[in-house]
Amino acid sequence: MSERKGKVTMGGNPLTLTGQEVKEGDKAPEFKAVTNEMGEFKLSDLKDKTVVISSVPSLDTGVCSKQTQRFNDEAKTMGNDVEVVTVSMDLPFAQKRWIDEHDVKDVTIVSDHKDAEFGEKYGMLLKEPRLLARGVFIVGKDGTIKYHQLVGEISEHPDYDEVLDKLKELQ
Secondary structure (H helix, E strand, O other): OEEEEEEEEEEOOOEEEEOOOOOEEEEEEOEEEEEEOOOOOEEEHHHEEEEEEEEEOOOHHHHHHHHHHHHHHHHHOOOOOEEEEEEEEHHHHHHHHHHHHHHHOOEEEEOOOOOOOHHHHHEEEEOOOOOOOEEEEEEOOOOOOEEEEOOEOOOOOOOHHHHHHHHHHHO
């Protein structure tokens, strides 16, 4: 497990990112996560689609909640060949409660709590709080990373316009 220090902060304090950093052009690593219905999610289930992966620390925080709701709203206009997946370390039960409370239906929300497989394979696992860093990936229909945004301060939003512009460029 590799460590990278100082790329992500919480309240200005550096956190340690662990796992393998992926870059644009890399083959998107396969990962498994747990659905809020306790089933298995695999990235490969979405092959032949463009996939927006939104990584958040916890749905129960204001920024993460707004980020997921924003992508849920945007997903309604993205077309059938685009899937949006939000990954967090929240337990599936907490995710289900959050989904029901916020009426989110256009984003697939999965939990990385069990094995932190997404966090490790995408270099998004924060060692100290064992949460995911905030960021966005776009995986093209060919299975490669087309875009990656790592948010430097965990309490800030991603640049949604940049993500959406890149997505439009890919379609």
